[in-house]
Amino acid sequence: MPANGLGVMPRLRYLAERASRINVGSVLARAREVRDQHGKAVPLVVVDMLRSAAFDNVGFQDYVDYDFAMLSAAERATYMTHPVSNQLSERYDAEPYRHLFHDKLEFNRTFDGFLRREWMLVEEGNAAELEDFVTRHGTIIAKTRRGQAGSGVKRYHAADVDDWARFHRDLLTRDEVLIEQLIVQHQDLAAVCPGTVNTTRVTAFFDGETTHILAVAQKFGRGEVSDQMSFGGFYTMLDETGHARSAGYDSHGHVHVDHPDSGVRIADFQLPLYEEVVAFIDTVARVVPQIQYVGWDVVVGPDGPVLVEGNWGAGVYENKPSVSGIRTGNKPRYRAAIGF
Template sequence: MYSFFFRFKKLYNEQIVYMVNDKNRKKLPLILFELLRYMILKKDTPQNYIKYGGYKKGADTTELIKYIPGATFDKFRSKHLNDKRYLFQVENKWELNRKLFASGLKTSDIICKIEKGKIVLPSDEKETTISALVSRIKEDFVIKPIADSAQGNGLEFVCYSQATNLYTILSKYIENSYTTPVLLEYKIKQHKDISELYPIAVNTIRIDTFLRLDGRVNIFGSTLRTGRNGRKVDNWSGRSGGIAVKIDLETGCLDKVGLDYYLNNYKSHPDTGTTFNSYPVPYFNEVKAMVKKAARCFPKVRSIGWDVAIAENGPLIIEGNSDYSLQIQACTGPYLLNKVFTGAMKQELLSIKKGKKYEKHFVC
């Protein structure tokens, strides 16, 4: 019940209000008629109609059926793909980092975790003191929740040269760590080509993987997310205002147009003027190989959306998301037209009792 009200509140605050105030929308009676028709025919919540711009003038609502319903996929993923007993391995950034590091994969450079009043180092998992920790830190760093930091919530950026009292800053987090454990990570120095798009935030790649029952790993889609308006986060949401651009999985280059959360188009970044069309993403082949290897580390969590940064010397994994949103389709295109997605789902449904009931949602 809490989840339902949280989702509705988010939908209302970020999308319904915007839709009603959009000067380019259809008339409200028509919107209500189309919305109800979509819900009846698709047996889905109204989110897809709103998320994918069905309310905009000239929008063809028949195109909406090609988008995978997010709520339906969430239920399917939770029931059949991602075992809830193992989600902590992905969602807990400390556990994720340990598992990936043990597999030889590059991750964020963690300084320590602060949990239950204790400061623990990643190298040997031994405790240290706040004084010893302060003496170790010599660079800018980020403090983030070990879990539940969606859309940049709970992040604090600390500039080492301007921090007058690290002891006080860290003491606050130690005191609160019984309810909100955190990680300290050194700030990522991103590749200069990614900084040219937007230098203030670490602009990350969202790339989703699916681990099939036969051990193959499919990549369904990928976008590059950039910050804007002076924000230090790149999150693609109504609140953060970021821009997402499709990455061609074959060429590793950006699409012609980027989109904000409300589907407004941008041929170039509004802050830097850098053109998106055919802009090459450094190390993209390495990114694909990295997330495929990472996906195999979690055989019980088979559907993961990865956030990957491009550092000066190559890609590194920032986090994994076992409940990532399929709104990535707004940039990559509808997943019902994605042959990799529909092929993987068709095979998956054959192994599931009563899998046929999902065919109309996931298979052409």
Template sequence: MHPVMTAGLRFIGAGYCLVKADWPKTLRFARESRTLSRRGGARALVGSILAPFRYGTSPEEYFLFGFYDKLHAERKRWVGTVGMWLAQRRFVPATIRGDFADKTRFTERYRELMDGSARFHTATDDPEPLLEALRAAGHDIFIKPADGQCGSGASVLSAEELRQDGRGALARATAGGGTYIVERRLTNHPNLQRISPDALSTIRVVTAVTTAGEIEFLFARARFSNGKVVDNLGSGGLAVPVDLDSGVISGPAIASASLIDRTFERHPKTGETFQGKAIPMWDAVLDLAKRSALRQTEARVIGWDIAVTPDGPLLLEGNHNWGKVLWQMPVGEGMAQELERIKVRVLA
């Protein structure tokens, strides 16, 4: 790409970071940073505003990555929103990006690797045919917006709610408008359920299709709910690093809701330890990620969200924007150099 075009895109990306910034959260982070470093507070807030242009990070990422207490050279080792956006738009062509951004399209393309129970519903649809099918199935259901991100707008309806006031419950769950995916609520494998019983825990496995057409596993993370119906970091969940070879959790959990007390050796609610526990059926998890990647090899790098149920792993989603925070924070290490190595392996 021509350097002038790259510079222009970086400027656009930096502006996007400022427009989309969560300023109440950023201000809270600035206040918290004052208790953690003498370079925190107002000075750090100014740094976070300049960070999109200097480092390609959003104001929130400036604090999450601990830039307020890092020197310039250390900050350059981390990848922010802008750098990931520039890379990921090359990893996945625009012509197929919608297959991952739109969950209805993704579900249709990858359905046989998934649970298979998903149905689509909008607020203008007659709910009775759907409710009749859901009541007959007798399951609790999970509902999420087809264009949702980070668990936003997701909810759970019990089989009892569907029986007693299905029309009203469904209307409330889909009040945000647009298309929703309605599917059977899956349950964790017992080994994962002991750690976090409130929601389905998911494994993010990121794969790359190399220029030689081979599938590489880049990294894996596991996510656990912290009392909500979703496990996403952005919705208050916890994330841990997972060793690719063994499937064993290799470090404590991290959270991104606060800068203070954000590392957890044990789950805050169940008291279960994280490090050293094995993700069940790990070989099958990797096999599912590989089969998913082979479905559409034009998508060079994708983050696959996989659930490990009592009956085995199931694919949930594929993400073309697979997460700079989830990649770097659980290991406390910037991945800018690793991103450059990935580009060499996957881009012709």
């Protein structure tokens, strides 16, 4: 078990950095969101947000997303927040190995046996190989080597390409050099949103012996190339059996009782093959044991889980009390597993 405590200096450095780049307009905008939803006066919300950031390691968006305005101090203390998550990443994800997760090409090379799809690298002189790959698969995903939250991800169709040399050249120019076969998802996921591969975010901690599942969120797309919120996506938390805890929500104030396109009731969703997902995460978490705290993105395919990517900066997904009725978060599970 890792040593207790996250240390004072990382927290002080984080607070100093946040203070140096605080955006007053952004804080006020978030405070107005809280006012509109919970009826709290903006000045009181601003003071509470600043106090929470300074003393409780609560990000401003965390305060909004997790409805802190309606929670008691004891209830707030059960929520994992982005500042705390960032400190865990810095402590438990060894810097020399982070590039294996941050660089998508290095990630594919390292975890090739778990991707369960073909992929290739676009480089000088392989336009013919690219044409063969895209033609065989019909539709492909192109990624830049570095990107997050769905940035640098595009979807291309062979039928739309009339000049393969130019297509090859344009991909190189845009640095969209990692080409992947489309993932086929399980019919239960396709029933919710067939136009997007809907990923499951499993936040896990590997302590050197055991892989601890800390939180599981199911993301749903809106037919775009990615299910990230920047593409209109949203999520719901899953319980220990893989069943949705509530309707879906995002960080933009949208709540989805039903999927807007398919009409499927989100709270009825059950992730198929959930136990296989848990076992799969235990396996992939051991490949680079120096990166202990990871947000794994997987897709359940017809025959089992498929690895999409791993995020050494795991991020945070949590219950939203105003939607779920659940007024506690996952932080106790993090504490039990990691010991901070």
